[in-house]
Amino acid sequence: MTKPLLEVEDLRVRFHLRTGTVEAVRGVSFQLGRERLGIVGESGSGKSQTGRAILGLTPPPGEVTAKRLTFDGIDLQKVSKRTLRELRGGRISMVMQDPKYSLNPVMTIGEQIIEAYQAHAKASRAEARDRALAMLEAVKMRDPQRVFSLYPHEVSGGMGQRAMIAMMLVTDPDLLIADEPTSALDVTVSMEVLRILDELVSERGMGLIFISHDLKLVSSFCDRVLVMYAGRVVEELEARNLREAKHPYTQGLMRCLPTLTNDVRPLPTLNRDPSWAL
Amino acid sequence: MIDIQNLNVVFGTGRLRVEAVKNVSFTVKQGEAYGLVGESGSGKSTVLRAICGLAPISSGQVIVDGKPVTSPRTKDFYRTVQMVFQDPYASLHPRHTVDRTLSEPLAIHGVKDAEARILQALREVGLGPSFRFRYPHQLSGGQRQRIAIARALILRPKVLLLDEPTSALDASVQAEILNLLDDLRRRLGLTYILVSHDLAVVAHLCERLLVMRHGEAVEETSSSALRSGGASNEYTQSLIQASQGFTRKPADLAAAANG
Numbered sequence: 001m002t003k004p005l006l007e008v009e010d011l012r013v014r015f016h017l018r019t020g021t022v023e024a025v026r027g028v029s030f031q032l033g034r035e036r037l038g039i040v041g042e043s044g045s046g047k048s049q050t051g052r053a054i055l056g057l058t059p060p061p062g063e064v065t066a067k068r069l070t071f072d073g074i075d076l077q078k079v080s081k082r083t084l085r086e087l088r089g090g091r092i093s094m095v096m097q098d099p100k101y102s103l104n105p106v107m108t109i110g111e112q113i114i115e116a117y118q119a120h121a122k123a124s125r126a127e128a129r130d131r132a133l134a135m136l137e138a139v140k141m142r143d144p145q146r147v148f149s150l151y152p153h154e155v156s157g158g159m160g161q162r163a164m165i166a167m168m169l170v171t172d173p174d175l176l177i178a179d180e181p182t183s184a185l186d187v188t189v190s191m192e193v194l195r196i197l198d199e200l201v202s203e204r205g206m207g208l209i210f211i212s213h214d215l216k217l218v219s220s221f222c223d224r225v226l227v228m229y230a231g232r233v234v235e236e237l238e239a240r241n242l243r244e245a246k247h248p249y250t251q252g253l254m255r256c257l258p259t260l261t262n263d264v265r266p267l268p269t270l271n272r273d274p275s276w277a278l
Numbered sequence: 279m280i281d282i283q284n285l286n287v288v289f290g291t292g293r294l295r296v297e298a299v300k301n302v303s304f305t306v307k308q309g310e311a312y313g314l315v316g317e318s319g320s321g322k323s324t325v326l327r328a329i330c331g332l333a334p335i336s337s338g339q340v341i342v343d344g345k346p347v348t349s350p351r352t353k354d355f356y357r358t359v360q361m362v363f364q365d366p367y368a369s370l371h372p373r374h375t376v377d378r379t380l381s382e383p384l385a386i387h388g389v390k391d392a393e394a395r396i397l398q399a400l401r402e403v404g405l406g407p408s409f410r411f412r413y414p415h416q417l418s419g420g421q422r423q424r425i426a427i428a429r430a431l432i433l434r435p436k437v438l439l440l441d442e443p444t445s446a447l448d449a450s451v452q453a454e455i456l457n458l459l460d461d462l463r464r465r466l467g468l469t470y471i472l473v474s475h476d477l478a479v480v481a482h483l484c485e486r487l488l489v490m491r492h493g494e495a496v497e498e499t500s501s502s503a504l505r506s507g508g509a510s511n512e513y514t515q516s517l518i519q520a521s522q523g524f525t526r527k528p529a530d531l532a533a534a535a536n537g
Contacts, residue, residue, distance in 0.1 A: 042448040042449070042450065043419075043448055157318075186317035186318055186475060187317070187476075187477075187517065187520040187521060188317060188516055188517065188520050189317070190520075191524060194524050195524075198524075198526065213448065213449065214449075215449070216522075220523035220524040221523075221524040252450065253450065256449055256450050257449055257453070258456065258478045258479055258481070258482035259478055260477060260478050260504055260505060260518065260521060260522075261505065262505075263482070265460060265482075266457040266460065266461070267453040267457055267482070268453070269450060269457065270450035270453070
């Protein structure tokens, strides 16, 4: 494999609160090439904070430290705010969970995509407009012209999420971080959105970090999966070998889901071993 | 136990008129668990809300325990039918302790032995008496949902309406709540109507289910038929496929969903 796109070593995210220090991410290390990496965990496992820390989006009073945090050879910890801003949205972008909250409600979808593009590329308005329309078409909007001039509240959840993907991919990033991109969507719609995401990612040879709580979904979508528990990676495995997971937490997560194929009753529940969190 | 005939629910008039539920009929027998499955906007939650009086019945009949429901619903009705909502973070009063949350239905219905009932309800949902004087923010998501279930059960209803009771919870906690619901139904002889978008959850808890789409009933089937792949409807098939996880095949799922 060539040089990894993203290298993370011993990433820690701490929040200094009045009640003491909470360590949300406790020493996460991984490398990412141009592949699809899934990060799975339950709420509070630190999966979203990991994604945000890479982009420098940890909310105050959070503190991020890492032995190594490099993107394409650039040290993200040393880099100036200005360069980080250029990278963010330009070469690394992020798709958030709920389009309802992450799109600007008082700007049309087209304007938002143009804004994203012009923030990173020197382009005339007409050029940016063409790019935006092409992007809306790439995410399979049936009528790009119409969607272009709509406001976020005028589109459905699935369309909003596709618009957000269009906005994030218009700058042709090398790395896309998707934080629960389909959790707010219906099953059939989310499959459609994932299919579009899948196509675009493989077409453009991007790296993808897919953050989700849904083990089944992640394992069917990604090449490699990191399983997080209490701020640590407890297991890293190839997605297709998920059935051979060794860690009891991963096994427990797999088993506690009801399935259509077999009827287990009562469902096995997870007995959390305090030693997992050590 | 519950008989729904040609239920229609219409919101608004004129240009804003929305037919949320169109001609839906189904029957749930005593002690049975019945599922309503569909995507958002399919009208599945509206059916539940129409049963318990939170949505208007525009036409059709809802018969509970042999009697057609009246509007407004009587106290007797709420002694028979109780509801558990989706988000335990939103459905519990943040400034009421568990004790106060649980004693409110008892006070409304003039039940005497509140003390014993509250302790019993807490035991039933697998929480000890130590939880009695806590506030919702001192509980985890799963514990809050247990309190919401305890509140519904405290009046000894015969029917529980469950609106996405586990979709706000983590997978491992979902398993615990599903087990609890399964166990309570058997022990207390309850009748459930469960609304969920998750086919696997519905198939796990319910014997029979109704697939809904755009306010209409698409197909009534049973969980065993789903397990053996006996769903005949194309839309049901696409839901089954979607619940299995992502596939790289360019399936005609999207086409079926937009159809």
